[in-house]
Amino acid sequence: MELKIDGQICDPGTDPIAVPGYAATEAESIEAAREGRSLTLKIPFSPRNNALLGWADDAQTAFRFNDTTHSAELSYEGARLIEGSVRLLSVGDDSYEIEIRSGGADWASQASWRQLDDLPIDWKARLTPTMICQSWTNDSPVKFFPVHHDQYEQQNSSTDLLPAERFLAVEDYHPFLHVASLVDEIFAQSGYQVKSRFLESDLFRSLYMSGAYATRDTTAAVNRMGFAARRLGPVTAEANEVGRVVANPDAIANTLGNIVDTATPQSIDDDGQAISGLYNNGNCFSTVDGKICFTPPSEITVGFEYYLKYTTYHRILSRDRLIGFDTIYLGSGSEFQFTLANRYQDQRDNIARNITYRVIVFDHKDGAQYRLTLNRGVAQDTLWTTFSARTVVINSPATGQLSNLKLSVYENGQWVPYTGNWALHNGYIGEYGTTTVEVRLRSSPEQVSPTSPKYFNLIYFGGAEEEMKLTLHKECSLRPVFQPGPAFGSSIDFTDVARHNIRQSELLESLFHLFNLRCYTEEETRTVWIEPEVDFYGAAPEIDWSRRTDFSRPVVCEQIAPSVHEKRTWKFLEGDGAVSRFNSEEQTTLGAWSYASPSCATMMGEKTLRNPLFAPTLSSTGYYLNAPSARLLQVGDRDDAEDDGTNFTPRIVRYAGVIPLPEDERWGYPSGRNEYPLAAFLYPGDESTEPFTLGFEDRDGAEGLHRYYDRQLRREAIGERVSLWIHIEPHEFEELFSPGVGGPDIRSIFRIDTGKGIVRAILRQIDEYDPRKASTRCTFERIDQL
Incomplete structure (x- = not known):
């Protein structure tokens, strides 16, 4: 045996x-990767060892060995058996006790104490609809996907032709x-390179996890100065010459x-009904000279949420x-622009007999003449x-x-096909x-104080034509938002x-x-190999150890099943x-999957x-009516x-890209196209996109993530664990822990002789290794029984 400390040879002594x-x-968890060997x-005390360890046996001259980082390497016949950091544990009467720590992955240690927002991901943006739309197709590590906040639906007026x-x-x-960007940066931040076919796969590169904005406990602020205000009744105004009405x-x-x-509790609306949900803590909401205002008891940064x-x-x-x-x-x-979609169905491809229709030629010019023709049976x-005219019924x-x-x-004296914009609607349209429009908006945070209260008299609605009317419904509400999260127009970066x-971790x-x-992890090259279990074993060359069995020592074969539970269930957070x-x-649990072992020995x-x-996520349709x-x-x-709509339980979804909508549907401002970004935990598939799920169970024609466990579970249910003694040369032992050299390693499939035949197996354990002994006890799990 040869022992080196800080590259200098020392005396290892004579003990085995x-x-x-x-x-x-x-290999199975981040915590285990931290521990290593x-x-x-x-x-023994010796001049060479005393010098290397700083004369730790002499209280008068010793310096503290553990004050600085040291390295050690133990080898045999040129083969490195273990290397890593070394620390001095104790000093005895005639010897030093040292510990060599190896294999504890530094990336795992750093990931266990670094926060997710510590990642140095270079991303900055201004929170606008245009930026949101651009994120769907660029290579940004942050994308903004549409979400439907769970809520009770508002009732529509019985006179509305279409829902609000x-x-x-x-x-x-x-x-x-982007999950892949996060994982890449976790390892790069610690100075490691990753080798993984799975992490480069289309599946993994399509994964996104929900972000989160900064939050704080706003209970004190709400109790001190919060309010919820509503209208007493509807009000109507007419647009001025620039198409605006003001509030x-x-x-x-x-x-x-x-x-x-008003924000006064139990106020009575114009229909004689008590308005629910009103409160005005500290009387901070008031009317001054006819104008509503918010006057906090002390200076505060606050935004406001408007339900309109x-x-x-x-x-x-x-x-x-x-x-x-x-x-x-x-x-x-805080100016919000949208597009009012024409949601009336174009009936040009769905003409019925004896029905009244309205034709509208949108690009009509005065003096133009039009002719409408159709097929009637064979004619x-x-x-x-x-x-x-522009329109006719x-x-x-x-x-x-x-x-x-x-x-x-x-x-020019003849009828030619009209190529402009026109439609055929039902005649009653x-x-x-x-x-009717519904929207929930948050204004940008601003400083408000007792001497500089917030007035709400700068609000206006625009975009209309002169004399068009707008009716504001009594359901409109207003409340302050004390959370520090960004709003429209805010400048944000990755940490936000x-x-x-x-x-x-x-x-x-x-x-x-x-x-x-x-x-x-191979610390020497700072390389990490990562794959699903089904691909991890077998990634290295197969190795034949069938002639290495030491039959002078016992061979023990045992079922794996007694070490596992009869039923195992994989699931998500609630x-x-x-x-x-x-x-x-x-009567189910979304995302969960259970496996009941066929063995009676579990x-x-x-x-x-x-x-x-x-947590798992469902997707809803019909919410965005455009x-x-x-x-x-x-x-x-x-x-x-307590759900204020800012954040929610972390989710993981798969982004399928921007996919087409039906011809008569359009995404809203600023896209305006008949396509939208599809991100989902579960998707049943369509003509252009295969079904997929990130749940463990099979659902809607998609195979669940249990497929990454199936082979392991079959092996544990019917397979054998074999313990035997194998002769391993020192250089072979070293190569087992060096996946990058191209030879057999711990990921290999091994051919071993159990005395009853040669089987194929994966390596589960090697007991303590002493190269001077004839053999070492190893434990394998057979894979040839699957």
């Missing part, structure tokens, strides 16, 4: 030395962090008055868009009508199969009408969207749990509102393996009084 072997459990040994249109504001998008009681015309009226429901007059502008009140200004830096291009023929509607325009208060552990990952209701209604009972970080087929991630809990 057996170095630690290997346990496969070291350690060897404690005694070396919900605008998606920046608060309806949530930051999601300013001091304005002479085109005004709605105050945006809300209004009905706007509109004109059908095009097949896709209406013109009406589509701009809301809440103050400096093609039959004249339906001619007209010369007509009845369809009473007989025949109607199809192939065509519009022509008269140009007028060119002018009304649309990664405030989960979790360690980096928690993310890694959760990924290990999802995909049954295994890892091995889901919130939508998931809880789904689980209750379907331990009794069930073992639950719960993901330490993520694109009702779009699937939005449903988050939050409508029955949780």
